[in-house]
Amino acid sequence: VTYGDMDKVDKPKFGNSGATSIGPLHDRTIFHDGQIVALAVAETFEAAEEAARLIRAEYEEEKPTATFDSPGTATIPAAGKSPLFKEDVKAGDFDAAYADAAVKIDQRYSTPTQHHNPIELFSTTAFWEGDQLTVHEPSQNVTGWKVELARQLKIDPAKVRIVSPFIGGAFGSKGPMTPRTAIVAVAAKRLGRPVRCVASRMQAFGTQTYRAETRHRIRIGAGKDGRITAFAHEGWEVTSRPDAYVVGGTSATGRMYDYGSVLTHVSLVQADRNTPGYMRSPPETPYVYALENAMDEMAVALGMDPVEFRRINEPKTEPIGKKPFSSRSLIQCYDQAAEAFGWADRDPKVGAMRDGDWLVGMGCATAIYPTAVAPCAARVRLTVDGDVRLQCGSHEIGTGVRTVAGQMASERLGVSIDKISVEMGDSGLPPAPVSGGSISTASVCSAVLMACDAIRTKLYAAATAEGGPLASSHNEELELAGGKIVAKSGASAKVGDVLKAMQVGAIEEYAEFAPKGATPEALKKLYAGTPEFHGGEQDEDSVKYAFGAEFVEVRINRYTREVRVPRIVGAFAAGRIMNTRTARSQLMGGMIWGIGQALHEATEVDRRYARYVNRDLQDYLVPVNADIKDLQVILVPEVDHAVNPAGVKGLGELGNVGTAAAVASAVYHATGKRIRDLPIRIEQLLV
Missing domain, CATH: 3.30.365.10 (Aldehyde oxidase/xanthine dehydrogenase, molybdopterin binding domain)
Known part of the structure; x- marks a missing residue:
C-alpha cells in the first residue's frame, strides 16, 4: 500500500478521536521523520520485513526545523486552538503588583520531549466479513475510533467494530487513533484477508504521539510576610506544522494558590515534527513542575519553610473567577505527608544533611489534577x-x-x-x-x-x-x-x-x-x-480538583554526583476511593513515573534532521527496579458530593504531577544547585 492507494479514503482529522491530520499516504508531502511512506504485506512477518527493505523512495530534500530556536519555526498564540484550552487566564493587575512586590523572582524552566513506551507494542489487526469491518487494536476510545474510522473509510459506523478488551499500557498514547488503522483496513479490504501490522518500538517514535518539549517563564512577587501578590506563567510548547496541539497547563497553575494577581500566556512553536499527544497528566506534568520549582525558589528567597510558604498562600476561593472549590484538602495532604515523612527533622540549611559520602536533601511539591x-x-x-x-x-x-x-x-x-x-x-x-x-x-x-x-x-x-x-x-x-x-x-x-x-x-x-x-x-x-x-474549572458553581502533597528524599554522592531517591511519601485527596488497592497502585505508579521524569526520561532530538535519536529502551532511559526504593501512599479522606453522583475524583494522573519538582527541590537542598531543566543528570551537578 503506497501513495495513491488511499485516494478513496478521507484524510484523518486532528482532534477528538484523531491523533493528527497528517495522512501519510494521501499525498506526497513528508511532514516529519519517521512518517509512513508504504505498508508491505506478506504471508509471514519475515517476508513482510524483507519486502519493506526492498522499497526505495526518492525525496526532494528541504532543511527541517527541529525544535525551539531552530531556524524556520513559527510561534503562534495557543489560546483558542483547542476546545480544552480556550483562553489565557488572568486576574487583577499583575504588572503593578509585581513592580510593588518586596520579594520577587523571574526564572525560566524547561521539560524535554518524552515518549510513552508502553510494554505492549502498537498493533492493528483488521478483517472484513462482507461489508462489516472488525479491528482489534489497543484503544482507549473504541466508540470514538469506530466513528472516526468509518468517516475515513466512508462507510456507516454501524459497519465498524473496534475490539480492545485489555490494554498493555497506554498513558494517552492509545487514546487518539493514528493513520495506521485506516491503512491496515484498506490493505485487508484489498487482499480479502486479515492483516496485522505491529509497529516496532523504534517505529512508534515516529508514528505515535508523545509529550512535547516545553519552556516556561515564571515570575512571582510577594510581600516580606510571604503572601503572594503577583504570579505570571508564560509557556511555550512544540507542535507539528499542520496541527495546533496544545496542553496549556496554566489553567491549573493559575488556580493553585492565592496569588492576588495572575497573568498567563501560552504559545505554540510549530516545527517539522509528528503531532504530539496526550501523555499522563498532559498539561499538569510540565507546567506544575515549573510552578513548584519556582515556589521552592521563592520560599528560599523569603527565608521561609516551603510547606509554610504554601500554607499561608492557601486560597479560600480560586483566584481567577473567585468560585469556591467543591472540596480542597491540600493542607490536610501536606500535614499528613509531612508527619509521615519526618519533615520536622529536616535541617533547612542547604548542604547540611549528610550520611558518609552522601549528601542528603529533602524537598516537597504540590500535585493537582482537574476532576472531570x-x-x-x-x-x-x-x-x-x-x-x-x-x-x-x-x-x-x-x-x-x-x-x-x-x-x-x-x-x-x-x-x-x-x-x-x-x-x-x-x-x-x-x-x-x-x-x-x-x-x-x-x-x-x-x-x-x-x-x-x-x-x-x-x-x-x-x-x-x-x-x-x-x-x-x-x-x-x-x-x-x-x-x-x-x-x-x-x-x-x-x-x-x-x-x-x-x-x-x-x-x-x-x-x-x-x-x-x-x-x-x-x-x-x-x-x-x-x-x-465537565468539571475542573469549567463548571459555573465551583471548581473541581484533586490535590496531593509529595515529599522526597534524595542522596547524592559527593564525588560522583550519582543521584538516588531512597524514599517518597505522597498524600492525596481524591473524593471517594472506590478501591484502596487499585488507588494506591495508580498513585504509586505515578510517583515512579515522576522519578523517571525527574532523573531519566528525555527523547533526544537531532537538530540537523529533526530526528529522534534514542528510539529504543536501550537509550531512552526509564527507572528500573533498582531505582525505586520506599514509596508510601497516604489516602486522605475526602467527601465531595458536587463532583458527580459517585462522589469520585479521578486519581490516575494525579500521582506523577508533583514528583519531579519535589526531586528538584531535594537536589537543591542537598547541593545548593538549582536545576531548572529536566531531566536532572550527573553532568549538571558536576558543573
Missing part, C-alpha cells in the same frame, strides 16, 4: 439466579475500572462481587468516553449507579405491590443485601422470588448518564464519539 466527568452509558442485567452482567464500552488500561464498576454494581444490588461479570472494550457495547483525563471511574460508575438504581426501583415496587412478598412493608425503607430485599422491620424476600413474582427471568436496565451542566446534545455527542467533558 463525561456522559456514559451502561447496561446492567440481574437474573433470577442472582447473576449480574454489566456492559459498558469503557476500557481496561490497567487502572482497574472493571473492578470498581463491578464493585459499584455489587454495592447497589447487594450481590457478591463474584456473581458479577463485566464486559468492556468493545464498540458494540453501550458507549463510554475516552479513557483519559482521569474520568473513567467517575463516568462509568455514575452510569452503572443509574442502571442499578433503576433495577432497585423496579424490584422494590414489585416486592411491595399488592400480592408481592413484601406487600406489608410498602411504607418501609428497603435495602438490597445478600441477594435479598430487606425491610427496616427485618422482613425480607429473595430477589429471585421477586423476579418470579414478576414472571420474568431477569431484569435489565440501560442507563445514560449526563453530568450536571451537560448540554442538550451531550448524549448525542457521546454516541458520535465526541463526548463533552
